[in-house]
Amino acid sequence: MECSEEIINNETMTNQIGALSWSSSGEGSDSELCFDDFIDEELLSEAGSVPKLQFRKTVINARWNDELCMSEVLQHKGGQLISNGIVRNGKVYLSIEETLFLSEIGSLMLVDDKDSIFLLEDIYKKLAKGKGCCSLEYFKVYRYLKSLGYIVGRHDIPWSLKTVRSCSVPLEGNEEGKTVAPTVLDGTFLAESLNNLHIIENKPFFDVYLPNCKFRKTSPGDPVFTVSLARHHPPSICEMEKLERQSNGIPLKIAHVDHDRVSFFSFKLLELPTLP
Secondary structure: OEEEEEEOOOEEEEEEHHHOOHHHOOOOOOOOOOHHHOOOOOOOOOOOOOOOOOOOOOOEEEEEEOOOOEEEEEEEOOOHHHOOOEEEOOEEEEOHHHHHHHHHOOOEEEEOOOOOEOOHHHHHHHHHOOHHHOOHHHHHHHHHHHHOOOEEEEOOOOOEHHHHOOOOEEOOOOOOOOEEOOOOOOOHHHHHHHHOOOOOOOOOOEEEEOOOOOOOOOOOOOOOEEEEEOOOOOOOHHHHHHHHHHOOOOOEEEEEEEOOEEEEEEEEOOOOOOOO
């Protein structure tokens, strides 16, 4: 088993697992919002550049939904929503990491249910409490990837229900195993889906796509890699095999956060020659 550290600016380092040092690692409805008509205002930086937040004027107004632990977009202009937010019932919802990142760069103004303005520190407090099934470490991974220009979404949370029209779920108590497609009449299905996402190490958390101003939530394609987080030690061989199965054939990267330094590791199996 060989481990390689990849800090997405194309710097790579290869070590044996035993020698790995963790302390050094550095839309309206789906059819109503025609995002193809917009040109994304984000300047998507090349993967080799140094991450740098680009501050913008507010282009999104949103209200925090405490039940969902997400923000609901009220108004927007420009193309920020091409690659941010999931679409449910004709509404766009931003995860807590999307909400915080857009607030940090000045693109989002957030209010509560009484229309009082949310300060940046208020969002950080919710993140510190694990709201939205996210943590500070995961947010730092998200911010790093977004600052490089990547498109980042939650693993196993579809951008749009149009991408899961053909998917189905078992009917409860149905002995014949018949299935029915999930419908969303209110926020219940979305809330249950998000509540089932716990902050667990050794589980894919983000799907990452290459920068693309023509990205479509209804047909996003396959991500270029998935991301899981390891905090204290590399995953075992059994854990890696489980992660790879959960990644559904998509390349997997393990993220590690040391203060504000984010590193990514990938693993591959090596066959050692048999000694005479």
